[in-house]
Amino acid sequence: MSFKNYGPLCTEVYDLTKKVGQSFGGDIEYYTGRLKQNGGRTLEAMVGSGRVIIPLLEAGLDVDGMDYSGEMLASCQERLNEKGLVAKLFQSDLQNMSLPQKYENIIIPGGSFLLIEKREESKEALKQIFNQLEKGGRLILDIFLPTDNFEAGKVIRTLTVNCPDGDIITMEDKLVEVNFLEQYKVSYLKYEKWREGNLIQTELQRFAIRWYGIEELKLIMESVGFKEVTVSADFEFGKKPAHARQSFVFEAKK
Secondary structure, eight states, X not given: OOBOSSOHHHHHHHHHHSOTTOOSTTXXXXXXXXXXXXXXXXXXXXXXXXXXXXXXXXXXXXXXXXXXXXXXXXHHHHHHHHHTOOOOEEEOOGGGOOOSSOEEEEEEOTTGGGGOOSHHHHHHHHHXXXXXXXXXXXXXXXXXXXXXXXXXXXXXXXXXXXXXXXXXXXXXXXXXXXXXXXXXXXXXXXXXXXXXXXXXXXXXXXXXXXXXXXXXXXXXXXXXXXXXXXXXXXXXXTOOOOSTTSOEEEEEEO
16 A cells, blocks of 8 residues: 555545634634735635635635645535635645745645655745745744654554544554654554445555744745744734744744
């Protein structure tokens, strides 16, 4: 069984556990407020299946979406259709982004920036974001610091999801690599779908997270041309970070 990145089972679990409009720590409220204040057109990069973009559209904001996963974009489009909403959706990864227009805001919610595994690709992604912004436009993204589960070889999390049709999906998260020097860790996520006690579908995903120190990411942003970089804690603008278990929201201006 080879690896899949955000395949059908992963997308199904994502849809059922990260529902449209479900706010984590106040993130949707934060992005809504900041984008209303900034004004202009917004791109949600790494849009997933629509958890954030749909409430932003419902709040009257002008938002497009982008993701490299065709399965996620198909799910997002389905949810847009269900709500009677219209948004342009683009399939691309960040480091190769070349969209037909520029934006006043680009956002990356949900800590998704950390899913870019290689440091050089992260920096290239920031360069492409910078190029895709209008002059004076703003990048807003949030990150977290991994503070638990660093013992490779152990199953660190399991999940059981009940599907609306009665099927069950189980997920096992096994940590296989931790590199403190390079600041990343890798898990294998095994998804299995069961129907009446029979295994009918399986999927294996390689899942990597790269983390950054606060000052480190600020310096990287500044090195590609961003200015006025600010960091707020726990989705409260201007709140100073105080400890490692908080969420950290970066805002930067082109």
